[in-house]
Amino acid sequence: MQLRSLCLCAVISMAAAGRASADDREPGSGTAASKLGVYRDDDSTLVVTSMVDGVVNVSSATAVRAHVLVDAVSAASVDVVSAATPKFSESRVETGASVTSSRRALDVTFGVVRSAEADWTSLAVQASLGRSFADKNTQLRASWSRVGNDVGRSGDPNFHESLSANTFELAMTQLIDRRTYTTLAYTYQRSNGYHASPYRFVRVMGVGSPENHPRTRARHAVSTTTVRSLKRTLAAELGYRLYADDWGIVSHTVTSALRYAPGERWDARARVRYYAQGPARFYRKRYDTAMRYMSADRELSTLWNVSVGFKLARRWGAWVADGKVDVIRYEFLEFEPLANRVAVVSAGGVKYAW
């Protein structure tokens, strides 16, 4: 109730305060992009993601966006092995579309995303409202999305669960001076339903039991990012996020990046990210007795990871080609089947603007 009031206040403030000129779009202009990403880790998981995304400005004030994404997963990770299931492969298809209307510095966006795989389907609706003030020195954005998921289990037609989530975000971008801007964002998510995995089992005194998570979860995140120009062709970015939820998880994320754009044709980026979290209240490395809530999900345990990445982009007129690679090392401090993992995420794509 209080969060809804907070969002309503933000909306009223955005509508009432200030005026600024709207962005003009050239009717018929747009961009089309394709991207191929590969996630591979030394825990025998491979995910290949391909995505096509396009935006068309149907008028000076309205843009339509659509995307199609396909994930192909192949895994024989410790989760799979510990559940005594063979290596599996599956694919997920996601499609989405949105419409953005811009009027007198006010942007309104509505969108829908559908995702389907063999044992999981989801449908999400999204809306956001953005406004700039004071000659675009300040930009505010309020967003909401609701996703409904139907959860199944492969090979078990009698298994059916559901999970829904509402997510709210308030974000503000503020110009600090001629070389610096800062973004501040708050995210709140409330989810209800089946949060566990039908494929993970907890061993209690040698006997496997399905994991059981609480049916509700409330999640909060506050983040800030500051970008400052070091010289005309070089900018530095520093960000921090604090996260906490009612399962007891608290996490800290620190990101930093350097962006280099020496001329009209080349862009380069180097970034480092550090993440650390504490465990969920009901997570145990080993369960000696059965508890009401139990989990075999390593992502609910004490863990940290660090990633280092590089990206390079090249322009040829209206075309842009880019490639990036991130190397991530994970350390699981309370997960006996897997102490650490190294993953490489690489992606490359092309984009055309007309």
Next chain:
Amino acid sequence: MMRLSKGLVLIVALTVWAPACARVKPYQRETLASRAMTPEEDAAEAKLDSHVEEYREGSIGGTGVSGGGCGCN
């Protein structure tokens, strides 16, 4: 009720204060508009990164990216 009042005051204060805090005029934004400062939007990369982070960590938020759910964990 007190929290609602505090939240309302905070939002109104931010909305009034922020524009008054810094006024970088449009003709002073050459550096802010440079490609190093405002890189081209890459929705696909943002979605890919968000997907990797959210399904391999216990946290969400702060990215501004939302999408469909998946049984990825």
